[in-house]
Amino acid sequence: MSETPIARKPAGRAGRSFELPEHLKVYRGVWVFIEHDRGTVNPVSWELIGEGRKLAATLGVPLAGVLMGGPQEPLERFASEAFGYGADLCYVMRDAVLAGYRNEPFTQGLTHLVQQYKPEIVLLGATTMGRDLAGSVATTLQTGLTADCTELAIDASNRALAATRPTFGGSLLCTIMTLAYRPQMATVRPRVMSMPVRTIGREGYIVEASLDLPEHAIVTKLIDFIADASSNRINLAYADVIVSGGKGLKNADNFRLVRELAQVLGGEVGASRPAVQAGWVEPERQVGQTGKTVRPKLYIAAGISGAVQHRVGMEGADVILAVNTDPNAPIFDFAHYGIVGNAIQVLPALTEAFRRHLSARQRQAA
Amino acid sequence: MHIVVCIKQVPDSAQIRVHPVTNTIMRQGVPAIVNPYDLFALEEALRLKDRHAGRVTVLCMGPPQAEEALRKCVSYGADDAILVTDRAFAGADTLATSYALASAIRTVGTEQAVDLVFTGKQTIDGDTAQVGPGIARRLGLQLLTYVNRIVELDPVQRSITVERRAEGGVQVLRTALPCLVTMLENTNEMRFADMDQMVRAARFEVRKWNREAAGIQDPAKIGLKGSPTVVSKVFGPAARSQKSETISLDQSTARDAAFTMVERIFTRNPSLKHDLEERMQA
Numbered sequence: 001m002s003e004t005p006i007a008r009k010p011a012g013r014a015g016r017s018f019e020l021p022e023h024l025k026v027y028r029g030v031w032v033f034i035e036h037d038r039g040t041v042n043p044v045s046w047e048l049i050g051e052g053r054k055l056a057a058t059l060g061v062p063l064a065g066v067l068m069g070g071p072q073e074p075l076e077r078f079a080s081e082a083f084g085y086g087a088d089l090c091y092v093m094r095d096a097v098l099a100g101y102r103n104e105p106f107t108q109g110l111t112h113l114v115q116q117y118k119p120e121i122v123l124l125g126a127t128t129m130g131r132d133l134a135g136s137v138a139t140t141l142q143t144g145l146t147a148d149c150t151e152l153a154i155d156a157s158n159r160a161l162a163a164t165r166p167t168f169g170g171s172l173l174c175t176i177m178t179l180a181y182r183p184q185m186a187t188v189r190p191r192v193m194s195m196p197v198r199t200i201g202r203e204g205y206i207v208e209a210s211l212d213l214p215e216h217a218i219v220t221k222l223i224d225f226i227a228d229a230s231s232n233r234i235n236l237a238y239a240d241v242i243v244s245g246g247k248g249l250k251n252a253d254n255f256r257l258v259r260e261l262a263q264v265l266g267g268e269v270g271a272s273r274p275a276v277q278a279g280w281v282e283p284e285r286q287v288g289q290t291g292k293t294v295r296p297k298l299y300i301a302a303g304i305s306g307a308v309q310h311r312v313g314m315e316g317a318d319v320i321l322a323v324n325t326d327p328n329a330p331i332f333d334f335a336h337y338g339i340v341g342n343a344i345q346v347l348p349a350l351t352e353a354f355r356r357h358l359s360a361r362q363r364q365a366a
Numbered sequence: 367m368h369i370v371v372c373i374k375q376v377p378d379s380a381q382i383r384v385h386p387v388t389n390t391i392m393r394q395g396v397p398a399i400v401n402p403y404d405l406f407a408l409e410e411a412l413r414l415k416d417r418h419a420g421r422v423t424v425l426c427m428g429p430p431q432a433e434e435a436l437r438k439c440v441s442y443g444a445d446d447a448i449l450v451t452d453r454a455f456a457g458a459d460t461l462a463t464s465y466a467l468a469s470a471i472r473t474v475g476t477e478q479a480v481d482l483v484f485t486g487k488q489t490i491d492g493d494t495a496q497v498g499p500g501i502a503r504r505l506g507l508q509l510l511t512y513v514n515r516i517v518e519l520d521p522v523q524r525s526i527t528v529e530r531r532a533e534g535g536v537q538v539l540r541t542a543l544p545c546l547v548t549m550l551e552n553t554n555e556m557r558f559a560d561m562d563q564m565v566r567a568a569r570f571e572v573r574k575w576n577r578e579a580a581g582i583q584d585p586a587k588i589g590l591k592g593s594p595t596v597v598s599k600v601f602g603p604a605a606r607s608q609k610s611e612t613i614s615l616d617q618s619t620a621r622d623a624a625f626t627m628v629e630r631i632f633t634r635n636p637s638l639k640h641d642l643e644e645r646m647q648a
Contacts, residue, residue: 139499224537319631
């Protein structure tokens, strides 16, 4: 048979132990690495504080933020923001070698903190910084790391972190646990978790930490930082309205229909992986596991079947409208509204309908 | 200059299908390819070799049939190809994989010292981006991830300057060899393999290393046994409790369907309508 069951039973194979050794039971608490650059915290860190708050509450342990940076950086201000979003304490490590992200000093710093304070869970954003750092720290600590999780929970039977992520190119989901090692590490992509509400005046405490690492001991030097021109940055992840097109549009020319609807709604254009692979639209607009994760107020999917790979990138949208010729397409399993029909016909009609509805109100106001 | 490029053979994920009832992967007929991200690493290594002379070794951990992926890399111009293959590697997660690959690179280094290791940004089947950093850490190599351009390589000073993709910009980093570079996609274009190279690749003797030959010291650190992570469940996504409210064009024109749908969405989600109107006015 060509079909191989993939949910293999791990237990009992290769003599693996799934029991947490006694010396690792002292690991306690949930940590979030707070990523910042040039004066601002990456919002993914607050999203993780929000998620970490829930995990910490389930476990009955404190939630800590980890802030590392140079002498001039406003780490205390970031810490008070972290308290507002739900952290109970922050570890603040300040050192000249931590001004600007570099793998070596940050790996040493975070590794030292973990070894000293022993958290059971460490979460990082799945950004170019977080993934670079998490991979190095997990290897140094010889522990498990699960990338790009879409769901985090605590397994009631063993208090382990149950980290769910898409697998097999985004066709299925799997839940991964690190049972006999600590800490349990995971990265989560921006926008996968919702932004928590900030409580002004909520307080916490700071634990100062130091890193005894002279600059001459670090081989890699940061020579320059070239900021992206803001004009060519597409901020799909934080867009409020996204109109996405897929294979059902048939060709690059028809993608214009997606752009027209997006324009009427003041939204961004997105795309499924097949549409990007066909070269109809730039790769920065891909929504899904290998593209961007989005949480708009309105997501319109035109000619997209709704494979898991796409779904995990957009199911956090408040309102999802799908247009597809196939009434059995998976997208109708999780879209809120659907039009069964050809996107090439339906898109212009939607553009017209939205334009009328929205301008009617404006005329009344005038 | 000796450059090692780590590659992986992966199923072409665009062609993976899942059985709708049993949630099992239907592998039949899914072609195996060189992980597309790794080709950017290979091409960059070949360009450095063109410029500075030297040797490019491709290294792959995988089942015996992964030999084909290595042969493909030889056809593009790699000088040597090593397949690290042993049943004991089965079930390895990223930590166990980086241990096995790091051991093999150390062993390659006893033949000729390694100056640079290249990997792709990530694989298309695992998508973790963890093995590159893992190898660098284990070998004590300087790590340069998400590199979109090699600005300069100075073999005499043994230094390398790169542009690294960061959030909101590009970092320019300079470091010393040996180092490990994970190459970003679309940073170069893979050369064509000419007929002579394809013939050479077809006849090429890919070296096959088992656990011992790869120089693995600690068998407890490889395969399933050396993997801290445990896959506890594989499943298909659940449908929402309510199916979507649909209108079919079988019963109505596109125009009517669109008007009815927009009306319905705005009636049920008045705040969405309000937000959209604000946007229009802004």
